[in-house]
Amino acid sequence: MSSFHLARAMAVVWKDFLELRKNKGLLYSMAALPIVIVVMPIGVVYAYVSAPDDGNLRLMAQYYDTTVQGRDAVHFLVEKVLSDWFVLYLVMPIFIPILISSHAVAGEKEKRTLEPLLSSPVTPLELVVGKSLASLVPSVSICVLAFVLLCIGVDLVAAPLNQGLILPNAMWLFGVLVIAPLFAFFGNGVAVLISARVGDARTAQQMSGLLVLPLIGLAAGQFGGWLKAGVAYYAMIGFFVLLLDIGILLAARRLFDRERLMTRWG
Amino acid sequence: MERQGIRVEGLAKRFGERTAVEGLTFEVAAGEVFGLLGPNGAGKTTTVRMLTGLLRPTEGRAEVCGVALPLADEGSALRSRVGLLTEQPGLYDRLTARENLRFFMRLHEVDERSAFGIATHYLERFGLLGREDEPVGGFSKGMRQKLAIVRTLVHSPQIIFLDEPTSGLDPQSARVVRDVVAELAAEGRTLVLCSHNLAEVERLCTRVAVIKNRLRSVASLTELRKAGSALEIRVDGEAAKWVPTLAMLPFAPSSHHEGSLLKVMLTDDTQAPDVVQKLVQTGARIHSVVRAARPLEEAYLELVAEDEGERP
Numbered sequence: 001m002s003s004f005h006l007a008r009a010m011a012v013v014w015k016d017f018l019e020l021r022k023n024k025g026l027l028y029s030m031a032a033l034p035i036v037i038v039v040m041p042i043g044v045v046y047a048y049v050s051a052p053d054d055g056n057l058r059l060m061a062q063y064y065d066t067t068v069q070g071r072d073a074v075h076f077l078v079e080k081v082l083s084d085w086f087v088l089y090l091v092m093p094i095f096i097p098i099l100i101s102s103h104a105v106a107g108e109k110e111k112r113t114l115e116p117l118l119s120s121p122v123t124p125l126e127l128v129v130g131k132s133l134a135s136l137v138p139s140v141s142i143c144v145l146a147f148v149l150l151c152i153g154v155d156l157v158a159a160p161l162n163q164g165l166i167l168p169n170a171m172w173l174f175g176v177l178v179i180a181p182l183f184a185f186f187g188n189g190v191a192v193l194i195s196a197r198v199g200d201a202r203t204a205q206q207m208s209g210l211l212v213l214p215l216i217g218l219a220a221g222q223f224g225g226w227l228k229a230g231v232a233y234y235a236m237i238g239f240f241v242l243l244l245d246i247g248i249l250l251a252a253r254r255l256f257d258r259e260r261l262m263t264r265w266g
Numbered sequence: 267m268e269r270q271g272i273r274v275e276g277l278a279k280r281f282g283e284r285t286a287v288e289g290l291t292f293e294v295a296a297g298e299v300f301g302l303l304g305p306n307g308a309g310k311t312t313t314v315r316m317l318t319g320l321l322r323p324t325e326g327r328a329e330v331c332g333v334a335l336p337l338a339d340e341g342s343a344l345r346s347r348v349g350l351l352t353e354q355p356g357l358y359d360r361l362t363a364r365e366n367l368r369f370f371m372r373l374h375e376v377d378e379r380s381a382f383g384i385a386t387h388y389l390e391r392f393g394l395l396g397r398e399d400e401p402v403g404g405f406s407k408g409m410r411q412k413l414a415i416v417r418t419l420v421h422s423p424q425i426i427f428l429d430e431p432t433s434g435l436d437p438q439s440a441r442v443v444r445d446v447v448a449e450l451a452a453e454g455r456t457l458v459l460c461s462h463n464l465a466e467v468e469r470l471c472t473r474v475a476v477i478k479n480r481l482r483s484v485a486s487l488t489e490l491r492k493a494g495s496a497l498e499i500r501v502d503g504e505a506a507k508w509v510p511t512l513a514m515l516p517f518a519p520s521s522h523h524e525g526s527l528l529k530v531m532l533t534d535d536t537q538a539p540d541v542v543q544k545l546v547q548t549g550a551r552i553h554s555v556v557r558a559a560r561p562l563e564e565a566y567l568e569l570v571a572e573d574e575g576e577r578p
Contacts, residue, residue, distance in 0.1 A: 005342075011372030015358070015365075022360040022401075112354040116417070119318050119350040120373040121342035258340075259321050263281070 004129075008122045012130025013137075020100065020138065030096055030138070034146040037092050041085045042153035048077050049160050064225050078158060078166065083229045084222040086175050089150075091212050093143045093180040094187035098211070100135040101191035102204035105261065110200050114261065124256035128192060135188045140181055147176045171231045179238040186241050187211060189248035196255055270347070270424045271296040271456055272317065276326035277335075279312050285479060286312040290326065292475050292484045299447060299457045301467040301474035305570055308478040310460045311353065314427045317458075319344045331425050346374055349423030353430055355414035359403030363394065363413050366402055367420055374421035381420045388416040391442055407434040415443065425456045432466060444470060464563050474562075482569040490565040496558045497538055499528045502551035511548045515540060520564075526553075531564050 020026060048057060052074045061073035061080075068076045108114040117127070151167040158166050168176075190211055195204040218237075221227035271294050278288035287309030294300040302310050315321040317330050319341035328335040333344040357366050371381040389395045392412035402410065411434050418426060431447070432440040447470055451457055461467050467474060468487060476482040483490065501508060505523035512521050512530060517537055522529040530541050535557075542555060 005375065007375055008373055011369060014372065015361070015369045018365060019358060019360050111356070111358065112352075113356040113358060115320070115352045115354075116350070116356040116370075116414070117373075118320055119345060119348075119352070120370060121345045121375070122373050123340040123342060258319075262315065262320050 004123070005121075005126060009126040009130040009133070012122065012127055013134045016100075016104075016131060016134030017138075019103075020134070026099060026103075029099055030142065033092055033095055034142055037089055038146050038150045038153065041081060041150065042157055044081050045078050045154050045166075046157040048074050048081075049158055052161075075161065075163065078161070082154065082167065082169075083171065084219065086172060086229065086234065087215055087219045087222060089143075089147075089175070090180065090183050091215050092146060093139055093184035094211055094215070095209075096139040096142055097135045097184050097188035098191045098205060098208040100138065101131065101188045102195050102208055103201045104131040104135065104192050104195045106195040106198050106204040107201045118258055118262060124258055124261065128252055128256050131192060132188050135191075136181075136184055139184045139188070143180045143184070144176065147172070171229075171234065174231055175234055179234055179241070182238055182241045182245060185245050186248065189245065189252065193248065193251055193255060196261060270331040271298070272300075272328065272330050272425065272458070274317070274326070274328040277313070277316060277323050277328055278325035279309070279316055279321060280324045287477065287479055288325070289480045290475075290477065291481065294456055294458060294473075296456050297451060297454045298473065299451045299459060299471050301471035302458055302460045302477065303462075303464070303467060303474050303566055304477040304482075308570070310477060311429065313477065314350065314429060314458065314460060318348055318350050318427060346421065347424050349418040349421065349426040351415055351418040351426070351428045351431055353433070355410040357402045357405075357410055357413060357417075360401060362399050362401055363389075363405075364398040366413065367398075367417055370417050371420055376421045384422060385416055385420050388419055388446070389413075391446060392416065392439065393442075408436060408439055411435055412439060412443075415446070419450075423455070425458070426450060427458045427460070429460045430462070431459065432461075432463060440466075464561075464566060468562050476566060476569045478570045487562060490562060491560045495532050495535055496560050496564070497530045497532060497541060498554075498556040498558050499530065499542070499545065500553040500555075501526055501528055501545070502553065508545055508548070508550050511544060511550070512541065515544055529558075531560060 051057070052071055057077060058068070058070070058073040061068040061076045064080060065076065105114070108117060122130075147168075151165075151172075154167045155165050187208070191204060191208040194207045195201070198204050198207065218227065222229050227233070273293050274290050277290040279286045280288075290313060302313065304310050312321065316323050316335065317328060319330075319333075319335065319337050322336050330344060331347040333341070333347070337344065358369070361369070367382070367385050368378065371378050374381075386395065389398060392415070394409060394412055394416070397405075397409070402413065405413065411431075415428075415431060418428070428447070432443050435443060444466065447457055447459070459467065459471060471487065473484065473486045474490065475484045499505075503526060505526050505528035508528055509521055509523060512519055515537075517533070517540075519533075519537065519541065520531045532538060532541070538555075538557065542552065545552060
C-alpha cells in the first residue's frame, strides 16, 4: 500500500483551483444560486415587515396556525419563512459541489488529461482527496458567506419589528455549520462518483443534479404545511445524509481504482 | 544515472472475453531505443499502459526500472521513474505552459527550481521558450505535442515511453524530437517508441518488437531485414508492365514500381538470377540491377499479415 502524500493531493487542489479561477462561465453559474438564495427571503421578509397590518398576512398565518392573531402574524410568518427557507438553502451546498465536481474526473476524461495524470505518481486516493477539497472548500465558503449576507440583510429589513437579531438563530447555525457541510460532502461525493463512471462532465452534472429533487419535495411539503421544520427535523435529515456520506466513502474506495478510471468511458 | 531496463515475460491483457494482447516476452536493455510496432488495435498502447502500471496484466510478469509487475502497491515508485508521452498531449487548456509543467513537477514532488532548469532546456530546443506564460489553449497542435514531451521529461525519468512522439509535428520539429531522443539514449536513458512511422523507427531504434495482439517478432533491424533482400531494376520504359511477368515466377515475389524503376522483394537471395532471366526472356531491356537491403516496411507488413494469409 503506497503512503498518502499530502503534497500530491495539494497539487491537485492547486491545479483545480487555478482552472476554476480561469473558468468564468463556471464562476458565474456558482454565483447565481447564492444570489437567489440570499435575495429572495430578504425580499419576502421585507414585504411582510413593510405591511404589518395587511389582513392577508393574518389569513396566511392562520392557514398554518389558527391561533395566530393581529400583528403576531408578521412575526409568525417571518419566522416561518426563515425556517422553511433553510431547506432551499441546502440546495446550495449540494448544487455548487456538483457544478465543480462533475468536471473532476469526467472533465479530465473529456480533455484527455486523465491518462497523463494517472501516469504520474499520484494515487487514486490522493486524486479523490484533492478533487474533493477543491470542490468542498469553495462550496462551504460560499455557503457561509451567503449565510452571513442573509443574516445582515434579514436583520436590516426586519429592524422595524423591534425583535432584536432574528438571524442567526440556533436552527440556522446548526444547519450552516453541521448540516450544510454534510450536504456538501454528499453532493461532492455523488458528483465525483458519477463523474468517474461517465464520459463527459455534462452527463455527470445532469445525473448528479437529480439530487436536489428530494429537497424540492421537502420544501414543497413545508410550504404546504404538511411538514414542520425545526432543529429536530433538520437533525434527522442531517443524520440520514451522514449515513449516505459513509456509503459514498465506501463506494469511492472501491471505484477509485486506476484501471477502472482508465477503462470506464461511460 | 542508474541504468535501468525492461524485462517482460508472457504478459497478457484481457478485457472480459476480448484479448488485447498476449504472450509478450521481450527485454529492453538499459540505454536502448526500442521500437514497439504494430497496426492500430494491435495492443501497443495496452502494453505501454501495463508497463507503466496503468493497467494490471491478466497474465505474466514484468520488471520495469527494477519494479516488479503486477504491482504490489499503487505504483507511485514506478511512475516516478518512468515518463509517458500519451498519444494525445492531454494538456490543461486554461493553464499556461508553465502552470501545466509546474502541476506535473508537484505531482512528481521534484525540486521545482531544477525541474524548471530541465524544462527550460527542452522548451528552448523546441522553440517554446518565451511562450511559457501563454495559455495552452492558444497553442497549435505541434506546440502542444512539444510541450507534452517537455512535461514527460521534467522529472528526469530513467525509462521513457513515447507514443507517436512526432505526430502532428512539422519536419523541422520532428527532427528536433529525433535529436532529443538520440541525446536521451546517449545519456543512458531507456526509450520505448511506439510509432507507425517506420522511417523514424529505422532512424532511431536499435531493436523492435512487432506485435499484433501477440508478439510477432523481436529482433534488431538488421535481423529483420536479413530475412530477405530487394532488387532495384531499372528497365526501359514503364516498369509497371513487367509486374505480371513477375507473378508468373514460381515464388511470385512482391514488387513496387515507380517510373522505370522496378523494386522486387526476395525472400531468398538465390531468387535474383531467376527474376532477371524471366524479365529478359519476356523482352525487358534492363539498364541496371542493384541489390538493396529489404526495407523495414516490407518485413513489418509481412509479419503483421502472417495470420491472415495476406501478402502485403
